Amino acid sequence: MGGRSGARRVLGSLVVDRRPLRIPAFRRLWISSVVTAIGSQLTAVAVPKQVFDLTGSSGYVGLTGAVALVPLLVFGLWGGAIADTVDRRRLLLVSNIGIAGTAALLWAQAFLAVDSVWVVLALLGVNQAFFAINMPTRNAVVARLVPEHLLPSAAALTGTMMTFGAVFGPLAAGALLPVVGLSTLYLVDTAALVVVLWAVWRLPALPPTSGLVRRAGLRDVxxxxxYMATQKVLLASFVVDIVAMVAGMPRALFPEMAERTFGDPPGGGLALGWLFAAIPLGAMLIGLMSGWVSRVRRQGAAVVVAICVWGLAVAGFGLANSLWLAVVFLAIGGAADMVSAIYRMAILQSAATDEMRGRTQGAFTVVVAGGPRVADLTHGWAAAGVGTAAAATGGGVLVIVLVVLAVLLLPAFWRYRAPTAEERPAPTA
Known part of the structure; x- marks a missing residue:
């Protein structure tokens, strides 16, 4: 019996911590994340596929990235400000209705064969504007629902589902496309978003803790x-994430490396799919084995170490001549990035005041959305000049150098510890 109980304790320390799911409000919010993790990926595949079908141009497909990025940058910041000045449950409802409505319109234009690339791009832009408001609001809600010592576990649960969607959503889309057609992917996403609306409706009211509901403006942004400029721990969390993504995210190199390094045929093949799947796969695996995360108090140091491991993994990927070795390095990088993301999210939710939590989450949304897209540009240019191997390896080494420099300039981040039980205020719903 003692051996069994010991085995259960060991297993419990490895398997993702499910304690936050015992909180009904967080469980509803998490269920909505599970549903959208797959549904949103169907639309993420359907939009570029439809744009390419309509135009036959990869240039227009690339334009979808710019169309999605601009609303994320603008409305991510503004949406965070709104989330600090209104009832967050009501804002979640409005933004989810907007996302569902645009998904339904995307289905309608595909079903009715409108065949206008500009209609698709316009609907994508509106969809991403509502998404940019929704994400910081959703993240800011968590700290009102979950005790502070469970915030890392809550972040791990949510992040695991997001990476699950990133791995299996595109696979599901690829399997469904030849069977049900492109328009049905939009329809499935729309139906999933209706389920999300039900889950959000069941949340408690979440007005500002000050009790003052007002309109947000530029001054709030x-x-x-x-506020973030004066909070060195928060500032450092953004700086190290920007370093990791801009200097270290090598995905722009995947198409060339798949063909010229790992032997894919010109039209694409197995290597390209594995390279794109490896980082989210590693993140998902570490998320499933994240039962230990709530026991780490030195969260700043954990982020720094995780980002250094990410840099080493990316450097190793650049040097790899075997596809499977490259996939292993990318999966290790994805696992490290997941650890970093869990603690960065926990730090943002606990170190920021509730009055500013929406705005810090809005900035987090912008960094997460914008960093990899800037990396696509910098890595593409670097590879054109020095080759893909040097661009990837150099980027990984640069991550480590810049993160160490950032910690030397902002040492409070390295010293940051999660609050003790005595320091934690009770969550207010």
Whole structure:
């Protein structure tokens, strides 16, 4: 019996911590994340596929990235400010209705064969604007629902589902496309979003803790930046994430490396699919084995170490001549990035005041969305000049150098510890 109980304790320390799911409100929010993790990926595949079918141009497909990025940058910041000044449950409802409505319109234009690339791009832009408002609001809600010592576990649960969607959503889309057609992918996403609306409707009211509901403006966005500039721990969390993504994210190199390094045929093949799947696969695996994360108090140090491991993994990927060795390095990088993301999210939710939590989450959304896209540009240019291996390896080494420099300039981040039980305020729903 003692051996069995010991084995259960060991297993419990490895398997993802499910304690946050015992909180009904968080469980509803998490269920909505599970549903959208797959559904949103169907639309993420359907939009570029439809644009390519309509135009036959990869240039227009690339334009979808710019169309999606601009609303994320603008409305991510503004949406975070709104989330600090209104009832967050109501804002989640409005933004989810907007996302569902645009998904339904995407289905309608595909079903009715409107055949206009500009209609698709316009609907994508509106969809991403609502998404940019929704994400910081959703993240800011978590700290009102979950005790502070369970925030890392809550972040791990949510992040695991997001990476699950990133791995299996595109696979499901690829399997469904020849069977049900492109328009049905939009329809499935729309149906999933209706389920999300039900889950959000069941959340408790989440007005500002000050009790003052008002309209957010540009001044609120500026106040958010001023606040973050004075909070060195929060500032450092953004800096190290930007370093990791801009200097270290090598995905722009995947198509060339798949063909010229790992032997894919010109039209694409197995290597390309594995390279794109490896990082989210590693992140998903570490998420499933994240039962230990809530026991780490030195969260700043954990982020720094994880980002250094990410840099080493990317450097190793650049040097790999075997596809499977490259996939292993990328999966290790994805696992490290997941650890970093879990603790960065926990730090943002606990170190920021509730009055500023929406704005810090809005900035987090912008960094997460914008960093990899800037990396696509910098890595593409670097590879054109020095080759893919040097671009990837150099980027990984640069991550480590810049993160160490950032910690030397902002040592409070390295020293940051999660609050003790005595320091934690009870969550207010």
């Amino acid at each position: 500026v106040d958010g930046f001023r």
